Amino acid sequence: MSILRFQGVTKIYRQGQVEVPALRGLDLSIQAGEFTALVGPSGSGKTTALNMAGALDIPTSGTVSLEGTDLAGLSKRALSHLRRDRIGFVFQAYNLIPVLTAYENAESVLALQGVALADRRQRVMALLDELGLAGMEDRRPDQLSGGQQQRVAIARAIASKPAIVLADEPTANVDSETSQRLLGLMQKLNEERGVTFLFSTHDDRVLAYARRVVKLVDGAVAEDSAA
Amino acid sequence: MRLISMAWRNVWRNSRRSMVTIAAMAFALWVMINYMGLVDGMIVGMEHDAVDLEVGDLQVVAQGYRDDPALDLVITDEGALLQGIDALGYQAAPRLLGGGLAAVDHDSAGVRLVGIDVARDARVTSIASRLNSGQWLDPDRPHDVVLGKRLARTLDAHVDDQLLVLSQGADGSIANDLYTIAGIMGGVGDAIDRSTVFMTAGAFRELMVLPQGVHQVTVRVPAGTDLDLAAARVTALDSGQAEHAIDVQTWRQILPTLATMLDSTRGLMGVVAFIVYIAIAILILNAMLMAVFERIRELGVMKAIGYGPLTVFGLILAESAMQTLVATGLGLVLALPSMWYLQNVGIDTGVLGGMSMMGMSFIHRWTGLYSVRGVQEPVFILWFMVGAAVLYPALKAARIRPIQAMRYQ
Numbered sequence: 001m002s003i004l005r006f007q008g009v010t011k012i013y014r015q016g017q018v019e020v021p022a023l024r025g026l027d028l029s030i031q032a033g034e035f036t037a038l039v040g041p042s043g044s045g046k047t048t049a050l051n052m053a054g055a056l057d058i059p060t061s062g063t064v065s066l067e068g069t070d071l072a073g074l075s076k077r078a079l080s081h082l083r084r085d086r087i088g089f090v091f092q093a094y095n096l097i098p099v100l101t102a103y104e105n106a107e108s109v110l111a112l113q114g115v116a117l118a119d120r121r122q123r124v125m126a127l128l129d130e131l132g133l134a135g136m137e138d139r140r141p142d143q144l145s146g147g148q149q150q151r152v153a154i155a156r157a158i159a160s161k162p163a164i165v166l167a168d169e170p171t172a173n174v175d176s177e178t179s180q181r182l183l184g185l186m187q188k189l190n191e192e193r194g195v196t197f198l199f200s201t202h203d204d205r206v207l208a209y210a211r212r213v214v215k216l217v218d219g220a221v222a223e224d225s226a227a
Numbered sequence: 228m229r230l231i232s233m234a235w236r237n238v239w240r241n242s243r244r245s246m247v248t249i250a251a252m253a254f255a256l257w258v259m260i261n262y263m264g265l266v267d268g269m270i271v272g273m274e275h276d277a278v279d280l281e282v283g284d285l286q287v288v289a290q291g292y293r294d295d296p297a298l299d300l301v302i303t304d305e306g307a308l309l310q311g312i313d314a315l316g317y318q319a320a321p322r323l324l325g326g327g328l329a330a331v332d333h334d335s336a337g338v339r340l341v342g343i344d345v346a347r348d349a350r351v352t353s354i355a356s357r358l359n360s361g362q363w364l365d366p367d368r369p370h371d372v373v374l375g376k377r378l379a380r381t382l383d384a385h386v387d388d389q390l391l392v393l394s395q396g397a398d399g400s401i402a403n404d405l406y407t408i409a410g411i412m413g414g415v416g417d418a419i420d421r422s423t424v425f426m427t428a429g430a431f432r433e434l435m436v437l438p439q440g441v442h443q444v445t446v447r448v449p450a451g452t453d454l455d456l457a458a459a460r461v462t463a464l465d466s467g468q469a470e471h472a473i474d475v476q477t478w479r480q481i482l483p484t485l486a487t488m489l490d491s492t493r494g495l496m497g498v499v500a501f502i503v504y505i506a507i508a509i510l511i512l513n514a515m516l517m518a519v520f521e522r523i524r525e526l527g528v529m530k531a532i533g534y535g536p537l538t539v540f541g542l543i544l545a546e547s548a549m550q551t552l553v554a555t556g557l558g559l560v561l562a563l564p565s566m567w568y569l570q571n572v573g574i575d576t577g578v579l580g581g582m583s584m585m586g587m588s589f590i591h592r593w594t595g596l597y598s599v600r601g602v603q604e605p606v607f608i609l610w611f612m613v614g615a616a617v618l619y620p621a622l623k624a625a626r627i628r629p630i631q632a633m634r635y636q
Contacts, residue, residue: 056531056630077535084533091633095528099236104229111229112533156532 003163003196004030004053009062011048011219022048024219025062030164030198035190037210038200045219046200047168053198054087054166055079067163084112088157090167090199094149096141096156102148103128103137106155113160120159127155131185147178154186158195167199171206183209230538234545241518248514249554252609255507256558259500259605261565264595266496268569270489271596277485279353280415282478283445285317285458289471292442298325298397301440303470308444309347311464317448317457320347321441323431327394327402329424331382338378339422340394342431351447354415354425361386361410364427371409373425379411381421386411392424396436404434454479504608508616515547515620526624527632540625547617555606562602569595 011023023045030036030053038046051057052064055071064071066086074082083089088109096105103124110120128137131151141149150170157165167186171179187209189195199206207213215223238245278284287308292300302308305321312319323342328335345364349355355363364371372390374382384390388408396402406426414420432438448457454477462475479486519526526539573594 051630054531056633080530080533080535083531089528089532091528095525095633097233097525097529099233099240108229109533112538 002029003032003067004028004198005063005065006049006052007063007065009049009052009059009064011045011052011057012060022219023052023059026216026220028214028221028224030196032163032196033190033194034196034198034212035187035210036198036212036214037206038198038214038216039202039207040216040222042202044216046202046216048219049216050166050168050198050200053164054089055083084109085160086163088160088162088165088195090150090153090157090165090170092169092172094141094146094153094173096149096152098141101138101140102133102144102152102155105141105152106137106159109156109160115160124155124159127159128152131155145178146174147182150174150178150182151185154182154189158189158193164196164198167197169201169203170199171201171203176205179203179205230542231545234542235549237518237522237542237546238549241521244514244517245550248510249550249557251510252507252551252554252613253557253561255503256555256605256609257561257565259503259608260558260562260597260602261569261595262499263496263601263605264566264569264597265574265593266492267598267601268573268594268596270492272594273485274489276416277482278447278478280357281352281354281419282481283351284448284452284454285446285461285475285477286481287319287444287446287461287473287475288442290474291471293474293476296324296442298395298435298437300471301437301442302444302473303440304466305441305444307466308464308473312444312446312461315457315460315464317446317461318347318350319444319446320344320351321428322348322443322445323428323435323437324442325394325431325435327392329378329382330391330393331384331388331408334382334384336378336381337422338392338424339418340392340431340435341423341425342428342435343425344428348445351445354412354419357413357415358410359413361408363410364425365409366427366429368407368409369427369430369433370404370406371426372406372430373410373412374408375420375423376412376414377420378422378424379408384408384411390424392434394435396434398436400436402434402436404430406430500605500608504612507609508612511547511550511613511616512619515543515617516623518546519543519620519624523627523632526627527629530627531629531633536625539627540621543621543624544614544617547613547621551610551613555609558609559602559606566595566597570597 006026006028009023009026010021013020013022026045026049038049040046048057052059058072066082071079097108100108106128107120107124110123125137128134131154133148133151133155136144136148144152171182174182183206186197190197213225214221287302289300289302309319309321321344325340327338327340329338343364345366358373359376361373364373374384386408390406390408392404392406394402412419446461448454458475458477462473465473529539573592576593
């Protein structure tokens with residue numbers, strides 16, 4: 001079943017009078033349960049594609065649909081709810097809310113969804129435990145290492161059981177050992193929980209973990225290991 | 228609940244900036260509470276002085292007396308008038324007014340003679356309380372007089388000195404007599420200070436050969452009484468049988484400039500409050516804009532993961548509200564001792580040397596007058612101004628586009 005689908009997606013940014021194409025007719029389909037890496041050189045359109053997938057940006061032409069819904073047809077409010085309920089985000093710079101503890105960050109999306117306190121406590125504590133963050137739930141982001149912060153970000157992304165988790169260069173800011181552990185963790189979540197991951201990377205070590213690798217060049221798919 | 232907790236923690240992320248903002252708001256509140264109390268105190272004090280020391284709430288004279296204050300133009304049936312006013316539940320005291328020349332040794336000056344019914348006058352004015360030296364009039368000592376402060380200085384007169392008064396009686400005869408200066412007033416107002424000689428009504432009648440009638444009846448009404456209504460009631464007491472009809476005016480009609488000045492002072496208070504709070508609003512606007520801009524990436528992430536515009540808007544409002552709440556508490560706590568001091572001790576304005584405003588001597592001790600309204604209004608205005616100032620940063624935060632915010636460096 002296709003969860004995410006790009007059909008002829010182009011995205012052109014304007015820089016003054018100059019038009020800069022970031023995506024040029026991207027066609028891509030992500031199936032449920034996939035663990036897909038978007039690779040490619042800098043400027044190939046990886047981050048732009050993830051922004052489109054995350055309903056953070058709109059295409060210049062073409063359609064991006066999530067679970068069969070064309071994102072272009074949704075209101076801002078509906079897009080906000082879609083991001084909250086159906087998409088998990090893991091950012092390169094972790095982007096945790098600095099005034100919230102690890103636990104509070106991890107449960108923030110659940111709280112926005114209105115999940116009952118007891119339910120979200122049970123879910124989040126179990127998740128933090130699974131991600132090796134037991135005993136760190138009361139720490140603020142500045143009291144956690146980069147790897148620990150990224151694990152909290154992963155917990156936040158998957159706590160609400162989204163349709164897909166989008167991760168933009170999730171290992172870019174951590175050392176190689178931490179990188180391996182994070183990737184192993186995401187792989188485990190994919191295999192055991194069936195979480196669908198789509199992440200961008202330019203780290204060759206990541207490729208060993210990905211079950212599908214899509215290479216973008218100049219805003220279009222150049223290679224797809226699933227093809 | 229989570230939003231409140233986040234807002235509180237965000238406030239203390241940049242504790243120095245928050246402290247400065249809170250301190251500025253608390254200081255503004257402290258200034259405005261004390262300022263409004265002092266201005267209210269001044270207004271009430273001056274109004275009280277104007278009414279209590281000389282004019283009364285209402286003044287009754289014979290028709291035409293205000294334009295031509297002739298000695299023989301009197302209210303002739305004052306007995307019935309005073310009884311009628313008493314029956315209305317008001318307090319009234321008659322006064323006899325005349326002019327003449329007064330001398331002490333070789334110094335002389337034109338004077339205004341005021342004959343008073345000592346017992347009744349004590350019920351309508353507190354003029355006796357402004358005595359600076361000596362003693363007030365006593366009906367048992369009919370040759371005692373009390374002089375205004377500046378008149379005494381002009382005549383180089385002192386308590387127990389002899390004062391010669393020369394005038395023309397109602398019958399056209401030369402009126403003259405020698406009196407003992409029993410007391411000298413402190414500062415009251417220009418008219419009293421410069422030229423007034425107080426004497427008993429009996430002494431006045433004898434001096435001026437005026438056995439009947441009074442020139443003026445000063446009326447006090449209970450607090451909160453509508454003055455125009457009271458004036459109409461007193462006017463209705465005119466039987467129409469007397470030689471002259473009566474003319475009743477309120478103190479606001481008699482001292483229109485002072486009344487206008489006191490009214491405009493309230494307006495001025497609003498203008499000053501507005502200026503102070505505008506300055507604070509700019510500070511809040513700046514602080515909250517900085518708070519938004521330095522967290523623009525974070526706010527973008529929040530919106531990306533599902534925080535709605537209203538939630539972000541509410542977060543920024545809550546942060547301001549918390550700072551304002553702390554500032555309100557701090558401002559009120561700081562204001563309490565100063566309010567107590569200004570209300571109970573006040574500011575000694577003796578250094579102003581008897582300065583007068585609109586003919587009234589400036590109040591001797593400037594005390595604050597505090598009421599629930601006097602505290603509520605500065606607090607309400609502070610919250611309103613903060614609310615208005617934070618609207619722009621909050622809207623800006625709410626309208627942040629996640630994709631742009633996350634690229635923000």
